């Protein structure tokens with residue numbers, strides 16, 4: 001049995017993770033942490049009736065008490081780094097879906113995993129379709145270097161651009177190298193109209209509207225043609241097979257992995 005603690009358990013993704021872990025054989029929900037609704041039974045929270053696990057708000061206390069094997073974190077960019085460090089301090093393996101950590105934080109986590117010999121997976125996107133989108137886009141960029149990214153999310157998302165867009169851009173730049181998109185003399189009449197410029201010259205445009213979950217288009221332009229690679233997560237369930245897989249895989253890791261593709265496509 002893999003003993004799982006969920007951090008951010010009352011959030012949109014956290015509740016979905018509670019349901020997924022609860023119904024997966026070989027996994028046991030042992031704790032749940034969130035800042036809201038303290039002491040509510042998490043079974044009640046997700047509509048399956050009481051299961052005897054209360055929502056708590058002190059992560060360190062819960063880790064020390066329930067001694068989980070894995071912590072799944074879907075919180076927010078301000079707290080995730082500390083949560084991961086705390087987990088590693090107690091030898092608990094983090095599976096992190098929270099986006100917004102920068103390269104500096106990721107490098108520090110990698111170092112901590114190395115010195116502790118504890119596995120950790122940080123994945124900006126757990127949906128297999130999104131990982132394939134990144135893989136196909138990276139391949140296409142070898143032949144079509146003109147590319148821009150449009151990501152579309154629900155309007156409650158804190159960070160922009162999305163972690164998936166950044167991961168896509170990083171992967172394309174590794175294959176394609178630097179390339180400036182558009183005229184060097186172009187004029188932005190409204191600041192930001194051309195999107196954010198990621199390193200390597202890739203433009204990322206972020207749309208925030210109610211009704212969306214998580215969507216992305218990678219658009220390539222060529223002579224007389226365009227190629228659009230698009231992925232849509234139309235429900236948060238789309239991320240759950242990836243989360244469950246990561247929880248299983250992290251048990252056998254003794255290092256840091258950034259991106260589920262490094263496990264899925266290896």
Ligand code: NAD
Pocket residue numbers: 007008009010011012013014033034035036059074075076077079096097098099100123124125126127157214239
């Ligand atoms: P949400 O706002 O619905 O949930 C976040 C929850 O974290 C809230 O309930 C909040 O109270 C809780 N929280 C805040 N600080 C906390 C702390 N210190 N300790 C414990 N809980 C705390 O957000 P969401 O839509 O569930 O998204 C959460 C994160 O997951 C975001 O960063 C989002 O970008 C990311 N995300 C990742 C994927 C992926 O596949 N990797 C998919 C969807 C969303």
